[in-house]
Structures are given as C-alpha cells and as structure tokens.
Amino acid sequence: MSSSRPGEALAIVFREWVGRSLQRRLLVSLLLGVGLSLAAFQMVVDRLVDRYIERSFSAQAVDVAQRDQLMREVDVILLGGVVTVLGVCALVTVVSVRQGLKPLERVASAAQEISIDQHARALPLSDVPAEIQPLGERFNQLIERLTDALEHERRFGADLAHELRTPLAEIRTLGEAGLARQDVAGLHEFLRQMTAAAVGMQSVIESLLAVARADRAAVQQALEPMSVSAAVRSRIERLRITAPEDSSRIVSRVSEGLWIHSDPRLFDAMLLNLLANAMQHGAPGTPIEIEWLAEGSGASGALQVRNAAPQLAREDLPRLTDRFWRGAPGKRAGDAQGLGLGLWVVGSLCRVLGLTLALDLDEMRHLTVRLAGFRAL
Amino acid sequence: MKLLIVEDSARLSAALTSDFRREGFAVDHAGDGQAALGQIEAHEYDLVILDLMLPRVSGLEVLRALRASRAPTRVLVLSARDQTEDRVAALNLGADDYLVKPFDLSELKARTLALLRRRYGETSGVLAHGELTLDTNARLATVRGSPLPLTPKEYALLETLLRHRGRSFTRVALFERLYDGLSEASDRVVEVIVSTLRTKLASAGIRELIETRRGFGYRVP
Numbered sequence A: 001m002s003s004s005r006p007g008e009a010l011a012i013v014f015r016e017w018v019g020r021s022l023q024r025r026l027l028v029s030l031l032l033g034v035g036l037s038l039a040a041f042q043m044v045v046d047r048l049v050d051r052y053i054e055r056s057f058s059a060q061a062v063d064v065a066q067r068d069q070l071m072r073e074v075d076v077i078l079l080g081g082v083v084t085v086l087g088v089c090a091l092v093t094v095v096s097v098r099q100g101l102k103p104l105e106r107v108a109s110a111a112q113e114i115s116i117d118q119h120a121r122a123l124p125l126s127d128v129p130a131e132i133q134p135l136g137e138r139f140n141q142l143i144e145r146l147t148d149a150l151e152h153e154r155r156f157g158a159d160l161a162h163e164l165r166t167p168l169a170e171i172r173t174l175g176e177a178g179l180a181r182q183d184v185a186g187l188h189e190f191l192r193q194m195t196a197a198a199v200g201m202q203s204v205i206e207s208l209l210a211v212a213r214a215d216r217a218a219v220q221q222a223l224e225p226m227s228v229s230a231a232v233r234s235r236i237e238r239l240r241i242t243a244p245e246d247s248s249r250i251v252s253r254v255s256e257g258l259w260i261h262s263d264p265r266l267f268d269a270m271l272l273n274l275l276a277n278a279m280q281h282g283a284p285g286t287p288i289e290i291e292w293l294a295e296g297s298g299a300s301g302a303l304q305v306r307n308a309a310p311q312l313a314r315e316d317l318p319r320l321t322d323r324f325w326r327g328a329p330g331k332r333a334g335d336a337q338g339l340g341l342g343l344w345v346v347g348s349l350c351r352v353l354g355l356t357l358a359l360d361l362d363e364m365r366h367l368t369v370r371l372a373g374f375r376a377l
Numbered sequence B: 001m002k003l004l005i006v007e008d009s010a011r012l013s014a015a016l017t018s019d020f021r022r023e024g025f026a027v028d029h030a031g032d033g034q035a036a037l038g039q040i041e042a043h044e045y046d047l048v049i050l051d052l053m054l055p056r057v058s059g060l061e062v063l064r065a066l067r068a069s070r071a072p073t074r075v076l077v078l079s080a081r082d083q084t085e086d087r088v089a090a091l092n093l094g095a096d097d098y099l100v101k102p103f104d105l106s107e108l109k110a111r112t113l114a115l116l117r118r119r120y121g122e123t124s125g126v127l128a129h130g131e132l133t134l135d136t137n138a139r140l141a142t143v144r145g146s147p148l149p150l151t152p153k154e155y156a157l158l159e160t161l162l163r164h165r166g167r168s169f170t171r172v173a174l175f176e177r178l179y180d181g182l183s184e185a186s187d188r189v190v191e192v193i194v195s196t197l198r199t200k201l202a203s204a205g206i207r208e209l210i211e212t213r214r215g216f217g218y219r220v221p
Helices: A001-020 A022-058 A064-112 A132-178 A184-213 A217-220 A228-242 A265-283 A316-318 A342-353 B010-022 B035-044 B058-066 B085-090 B103-118 B152-163 B171-178 B187-203
Strands: A226-227 A251-254 A259-262 A288-295 A301-306 A358-359 A366-376 B004-007 B027-031 B047-050 B076-078 B097-100 B124-128 B132-135 B140-143 B147-148 B211-213 B218-219
Touching: A022 A064, A132 A184, A132 B010, A132 B103, A184 A342, A184 B010, A217 A342, A226 A228, A226 A265, A228 A251, A228 A265, A259 A265, A265 A288, A265 A342, A265 A366, A288 A366, A316 A358, A342 A358, A342 A366, B004 B010, B004 B035, B010 B027, B010 B103, B027 B035, B027 B171, B035 B047, B035 B058, B035 B152, B047 B058, B047 B103, B058 B085, B076 B085, B076 B103, B076 B147, B085 B097, B097 B103, B124 B152, B132 B152, B152 B171, B152 B187, B171 B187, B171 B218
Parallel strands: A251 A288, B004 B027, B004 B047, B047 B076, B076 B097
Antiparallel strands: A226 A259, A259 A366, A288 A301, A301 A366, A358 A366, B124 B132, B132 B140, B140 B147, B211 B218
16 A cells, blocks of 8 residues: 555646646646657667767778768658657647546536526536636536526516416406496496506506616616706606695605706606605605705715604515515505515616615604615716 | 405405305405404304415414314415415315415305315205205205295305204304394394295295294204
C-alpha cells in the first residue's frame, strides 16, 4: 500500500490540477510530446555522432562524398525529427483534449433531458473543464430562474383558475336556479346578482392583465411629466360618479403645482386600487386621506393613502400584498367582498415603476400605504 | 328535510337557498365557519353543504367538529379546490361527497337526494304506504298512479312522516324540520299543513293516514 502512495498522490495531483483544465491539458500534452520527441531525436543524433567519430578514427581522412552523405543523413533526421515531434504532439493533444471534453458529452445529454414539464435538474459540473465551469454555472442559474418562473406561472394559473371558479359557480347557479323561477321580481334580482358576479370576474381579469401588460423596460422608457394634483383630482371626480357614497370620504391633501416624472396610466391604476381598497375594507364612514410627502431635498416624493382599518392586525401586513389574500377574519360579506388583488396590483406596478411600497398599521389601527421614489420635476 | 348551506359567497348561497327552499327543503345559511358551528350545535340537520375556504374557521375544521359530535348529518363538500389531495383530505375527515365549483345544479340536487336516501338507509327513491307512493327524487306524491297535488311543505311533512313510520313527531319537531331558522312563522302552521294534507289525502281516497296522538304529536303507523 505504502509503495503505491506516491503514485496515487501523483494521479490525484494530475486529475485535480491538470485534468480539470483544458489549457493545462494542452500544455502538458505539448510538453509531453516535445519531451518524447526530443528524447527520440537525442538517441538518433547520438548514434549518428557515434558513427561519424567511428569513421573518423578508422579512416585517415573523411572525403567530401562521405561528409556530404553524412550531412544529408543529418538533414533527413532533423526533418524527420521535426515531423515526428509535430505528429506526436498532435496525437497526444487530440487524445488529451478528447479525454478532457468527455464530461461535456454527459452535460450535453443532461441538457437534452431537460423538460419544461418537470422540475429541471441542474447540469452535472463536477468533472467539467475549469474553462467551461463558469458557462455551466451560468446555465444552471438560468435553469433555476426559469424553473422558478415556470413554478410561479403554474401557481398563478392554479390561483387564477381557483379564483374564477367561485364567480363562475355563482353565475351558473344563479342562471340555473333563475330559470326555475316564475316571479319576475325574483328573476330580476337573480339577473342583477349574475351581472355583479360577472363584473367581479371582469375585475379579476382586468387586474391581472394590467400587471401582465406593464412591461418594466417599456414603461421606464415612456415616463413623462405629470401633475400629481391633477391626477388625484381626476381620479376622485371619477369615483364620485361610480361610488358616490364611499368616495365622499376621500380627503386629498395634495397641493397644486406638484409635477413628477411617471406613467400617468399606471399612476392612476395604483391610486384607484389604493382608494378602492380603502373604501372596501376601511371602516365605513371614516375618512380616507391622500397626501404627498417630499423626500430628501425634494428631488423625489411619496404618495400616501391612510384609512382606518379596524379589522387588520400587524401580523396581516406582510400578507396584504399577496395575490388573492382577502384577510379572511372580519371581512365584509356580500357584494362588498374583495377580490384580494388591489394591493397586489399596486405592489406589482410599484416594481414596474421602480417605486418602494411601504405598509404600516399604527396603534389606532390606521393603515398607511406609501408609494415612495417618484422622481420630482 | 333540513339543510345547512355553509358558503361565504352571498350570491351562491342565495341562489342555492332559494332553489332548495322552492323544492320544499328547510334551508339555513352560514356565511363563515364560526356561524356554521353555532348552527350545527343549535339544530339537527339532515345534510350540510359545506364550502372549504371559509372565513374565521375553515370548512375542514367545521367537518372535524361535526364528526366529533357523532351527529348522523350527511356532509357534501362544495369547493373550488379541485386537487385530489383536497378531496382525499375532506373525504378522510368524514365528508360523504365532494363536488367541485362550478357545478351543475341538477347534479348537486341529485347528489343531495342520494345522500339523504343513504342517511335513512333507503336504496330507492320511492316511499310507499298502501296506495300512496312518494317519489323522493321527483318530489312527487301519487295515489294509485295519479299525481296528488301537494305544496312543498305538505310534501315535506308527508315525506318526513312516511320516512319515520311509527315515530311520533311533536308540532315543534315538525316545524323545526320544515322551516329554516329565519322563518317568522309560528309552529302552529304545522297544524294547518296537517289539516290541508289530510283533506287532500281524503279527497284521493286515503283516510286516517296521519294519526294524532295526544301529548306525542303526529305519526303514520
């Protein structure tokens, strides 16, 4: 055992230091080729020299013809030596590189087996040449990100299908039960409820589409100057028509003349979702306050919406922006029931616009939602 | 037959309640798990139609509590969750059936009637007494093959008495089975229903089917 230890150690050093790198393999191959060829060349030259010395001692003088023949032999041997060196180097290099690239074949077949229908396994990189390792690692990171994205999409699809099942069941059951009714008033009420359920479904789909269509790169390129006070005023005026009772609770403290660089369409979508969330889940009859807070030296600002939220607890805050989270305990029943999408939409659009979303619940159970990072003009 | 619909969608529960009531069932509604537990403790239901994703207390917790009480109530789970593990979890906890939303109303009613038949150990949907026959699926009474026109409440009362032949029901017990918890009617309405039912049966040639036992109530011998 002890006699094989140096050999084993050498093999380990060779495997770890040389075997893992194509460059080192090439270098060692070249050195080996050149070394072997030089050794052979040395042997041939030695024999020629021996022959020359032998002839020199046996004859009184070396005639010209003999010297020319010797020189030709030396030329042939030199030329042959160079060709041999090149040949041996090429052979050793080909064999060495082929051996070095063998792990890539395993990586290629592993890559071929990657399927989008199942959780993709990372490529085996343990014996891959060091020069290829970074590429393999990047590839594995990409696969991991793609797998996460696919898993996210699958969950999203499952959530969406689940959330649409209930309004679909409402519409279908109201329709089937309504068909059996004889009284016009009852039928009218069923139709009204069916319409409300369809509007709920529409809201789910539109919210999801708004986020899906908001492409970060495209949005960042299309930012434009906009007046905060005008945007807030316009949104409140529109809510006065669609939700006159609840919107009367909205109080705007945004001063005139505030201009920012943003996307007016997404700004309005975020404000609408914030206000709808406050109107739907806030304490009835209590004010909903909109404020603009200057940040730093005034180069940026934050939009803030504050309302009483007695049903919320501090431990609910991390879940408020979860998709389809409705804050089950204490939620309002009937038509006022939310979709659990409002703050998720706001959070998603904040990411698109590069804003920061902060939520806070004070001791008096007032919820403050702050969108920070708007670039002031 | 008394049903409890546990469903947090007000629209869906309103449509179901309306339809089952029209069929003559006494239907109560609970909008969350906590209310459902209260209703189950206060009343004896033949069947509970139970959603799983409920506010306050989940549907599975309601199911667990119901089974722990050893009540013979049948449970039909009506849920938007369509994964096998959800069905398995509910059935393992003691649910008798599982239907995924959206569903066909006629299928829900057929499954409800099948569970109610199982609840009373019946194999067919027919209850017979002499020349009187009740088709519990069609909810139709016939005498010698001719339909006997009954109101939903009259039919429900007759079905209850025929299903429990020999057992006496007090006026209050019958009222409890025929009317939901929100009903403002007095239990004296049972006397009126028995009276009109007796008249209709008599006119079809069936007399003295429903006995009155003083101090015990009504029964079909």
